[in-house]
Amino acid sequence: MKERIKVILVDDHAVVRAGFRLLLSVAGHIDVIAEAERGEQACQLYLEKQPNVMVLDLSMPGIGGLESIRRICSRDSDAKILVFSVHDEMVYVNRAMNAGAKGYITKNSAPGILVAAIQRIADGDIYIERGLMKNRPAQNNAASYRTLIDSLSAREFDVFLLLAKGLTVHKVADELCLGYKTVANYGTQIRNKLNVSTVAELAHIAMVLGVMKK
Incomplete structure (x- = not known):
């Protein structure tokens, strides 16, 4: 139940x-x-x-x-x-x-x-909702996302997953036992590597790659 x-x-x-x-x-x-x-x-x-x-x-x-x-x-x-x-x-x-x-x-x-x-x-x-990301550029498909994700270090990938789930920088820092500034810097590096700027875009990439449920 x-x-x-x-x-x-x-x-x-x-x-x-x-x-x-x-x-x-x-x-x-x-x-x-x-x-x-x-x-x-x-x-x-x-x-x-x-x-x-x-x-x-x-x-x-x-x-x-x-x-x-x-x-x-x-x-x-x-x-x-x-x-x-x-x-x-x-x-x-x-x-x-x-x-x-x-x-x-x-x-x-x-x-x-x-x-x-x-x-x-x-x-x-x-x-x-599926379809709301329909206006993202055409190159943002699973293959190109996978290439971008592969460029992340192991720790950057950990941070990426938590940010994509909607955790704040403070929450991510607590979860990974890292300093706030360290996580903030990781977040900036991740967004730059993935060429995104919002939580919605991070979540979309995670869902496309199957690392977060749709």
Whole structure:
């Protein structure tokens, strides 16, 4: 039996939240413990309810989704936030992931994607909907990624895997028993070697290579 997952839904449209709640109720192991329609409410409810996963829209009144992600993650670096948005442009994905989100799916995705994404994020993984990376340059395929990954040292590869899973530099440093500055330097070297700049791109490479589940 799957462990139950506590979820907070954040969207400024009550009808949308009702649809989310109905969809998640079918999963059988996901409990919607609270709802919010503004970013400020989301931040407060997160602290009060401590959900396993928060499902959050980006376009909301008040401080908005991105600032909500930043505020929540600044208070809890282990926060697991899934963005569920109408925006499918990479600029939104990158901004959300860099703010601290652990996943990104669109409202045009198949119904089962929401449940799958929540489960994956609750399990500690990153989840980016397939197709959102479609605008990456053509040379970024598995073969070229493998060549780039092979250029990483053993320690750089360790750091790469943890960063791709969404761990902060501080968390990676603790996990590998390294200094913060050392990990930060590794992170810069890795991004330069792989020619990327965001967590979303690192996660995409890891998923393409099969070193992190899709």
